[in-house]
Amino acid sequence: MTIVFYGAGAVAILSTALMITRLHAVHALLYLIVSLLAVSLVFYALGAPFIAALEVIIYAGAIMVLFVFVVMLLNLGEEAARAERALLKPSMWTGPLILAAILMAEFVYLLAASSGRSLGGAMIGPREVGASLFGPYLIGVELASMLLLGGLVGAYHLGWRPTSSRELR
Amino acid sequence: MELVPMRDGFLLAAALFALGLTGVLVRRNVIFILMSIEVMLNAAGLAFVVAGARWRQPDGQVVFLFILAMAAAEVSVGLALVLELYHQYKSLDTDAISRMKG
Numbered sequence: 180m181t182i183v184f185y186g187a188g189a190v191a192i193l194s195t196a197l198m199i200t201r202l203h204a205v206h207a208l209l210y211l212i213v214s215l216l217a218v219s220l221v222f223y224a225l226g227a228p229f230i231a232a233l234e235v236i237i238y239a240g241a242i243m244v245l246f247v248f249v250v251m252l253l254n255l256g257e258e259a260a261r262a263e264r265a266l267l268k269p270s271m272w273t274g275p276l277i278l279a280a281i282l283m284a285e286f287v288y289l290l291a292a293s294s295g296r297s298l299g300g301a302m303i304g305p306r307e308v309g310a311s312l313f314g315p316y317l318i319g320v321e322l323a324s325m326l327l328l329g330g331l332v333g334a335y336h337l338g339w340r341p342t343s344s345r346e347l348r
Numbered sequence: 349m350e351l352v353p354m355r356d357g358f359l360l361a362a363a364l365f366a367l368g369l370t371g372v373l374v375r376r377n378v379i380f381i382l383m384s385i386e387v388m389l390n391a392a393g394l395a396f397v398v399a400g401a402r403w404r405q406p407d408g409q410v411v412f413l414f415i416l417a418m419a420a421a422e423v424s425v426g427l428a429l430v431l432e433l434y435h436q437y438k439s440l441d442t443d444a445i446s447r448m449k450g
Contacts, residue, residue: 181352184352184356184357185356188356188360191360191364192360192363192364192367195364195367195368195387196367198371198383198387199367199368199370199371199374199375199380199384204377204379204380207379207380207383208383211383211386211387214364214387214390215390218364218390218394221357221360221394222394222397224352225352225357225397225398225401226401227397227400227401227408227409227412229409230397230409230412230413233412233413233416234390237416237420238386238390238416238419241420242386242419242420242423245423245424245427246379246382246383246423246427249379249427249430249431250379252431253379253430253431253434253440301404303400303401303404303405303406303409307406308406308409308410308413310406311406311407311410312406312410312413316410319410319414323413323414323417323418326417326418326421327417327420327421329421330420330421330422330424330425331421331424333424333425333428334424334425334427334428337425337428337429337431337432338428338431338432
């Protein structure tokens with residue numbers, strides 16, 4: 180059963196190494212998403228299913244959507260259309276597809292072979308995490324909410340530009 | 349009955365952190381730098397989860413949640429800065445902003 184941990188770890192390292200060597204940002208994003216999915220499978224193998232789900236939902240979902248949005252926003256125009264055609268070539272997405280297929284095979288194996296038991300022995304579910312989060316770590320939750328509010332206000336302030344100053348430029 | 353040894357989990361986290369650090373140091377595109385920072389934060393959270401799984405405590409997962417919130421806030425502000433950088437300099441190269449005013 181430990182083969183799931185080592186396989187997912189190898190996929191994570193390989194896709195991260197491929198991520199930092201890509202020239203195009205979209206290809207790097209594909210490999211980064213595969214890397215995050217691999218780390219999520221590592222979390223599941225370590226007995227943290229709640230964190231594995233959050234890794235997929237927030238990291239590979241929300242944060243990567245922000246990255247894709249900004250990358251697509253930054254190359255508008257005619258060369259972007261040529262780049263889109265180049266992106267749709269199969270040689271661009273076969274690498275992430277192969278790595279993601281390895282992860283999918285490991286996931287199916289993990290679901291089929293295990294009877295709800297984790298590799299690390301005891302599985303720590305959402306109940307324990309939630310009880311600890313809103314018990315002794317309640318001040319941390321409040322601080323995290325204030326940090327997120329600060330991030331929201333900061334991003335809004337940086338992205339806001341008045342129409343008069345745009346006309347002046 | 350620790351089936352996955354803690355050393356291997358920490359080695360995986362260290363390898364991912366080193367790869368992210370390499371990306372920050374080598375790449376000059378600011379989008380790649382932000383993505384490498386994401387990898388480093390993820391590796392730090394992985395180390396916490398490995399330690400939490402070793403001692404059967406939920407504290408490691410709680411710290412990972414805090415890292416997740418911090419990464420979300422950092423990415424939103426960072427990407428707003430990237431857009432501002434592109435609007436002012438028409439470039440994503442960090443060498444374009446290596447000089448300060450004054």
